[in-house]
Amino acid sequence: xxxxxxxxxxxxxxxxxxxxxxxxxxxxxxxxxxxxxxxxxxxxxxxxxxxxxxxxxxxxxxxxxxxxxxxxxxxxxxxxxxxxxxxxxxxxxxxxxxxxxxxxxxxxxxxxxxxxxxxxx
Numbered sequence: 350x351x352x353x354x355x356x357x358x359x360x361x362x363x364x365x366x367x368x369x370x371x372x373x374x375x376x377x378x379x380x381x382x383x384x385x386x387x388x389x390x391x392x393x394x395x396x397x398x399x400x401x402x403x404x405x406x407x408x409x410x411x412x413x414x415x416x417x418x419x420x421x422x423x424x425x426x427x428x429x430x431x432x433x434x435x436x437x438x439x440x441x442x443x444x445x446x447x448x449x450x451x452x453x454x455x456x457x458x459x460x461x462x463x464x465x466x467x468x469x470x
Contacts, residue, residue, distance in 0.1 A: 355412070396431075400435045402418045407443070407454055408446075415450065415454050423461055
């Protein structure tokens, strides 16, 4: 599997949508408001909602979704074990195509992992 730059993809998507944000501000603001409301901490944690969003992105074959949601999961301190268990469900529900996107997701996970902090001696 070749290297896929999900951070670059996220940048390109945001850059590509910039003119649309200007010409269609109500739709883009509405989408942003919907996203914030849907993903807010509640009876289901924000991390679990991000795992669900990533699972949907994987099973729909959306590389942009993979990038955005992996990035969010790192910020929410998701563990690789949690990610891999979610990937198991994706493969179960989505078969071979989901397995291919699971591989892409693992590459994105590794490429976006925060650098380990230096420990004091």
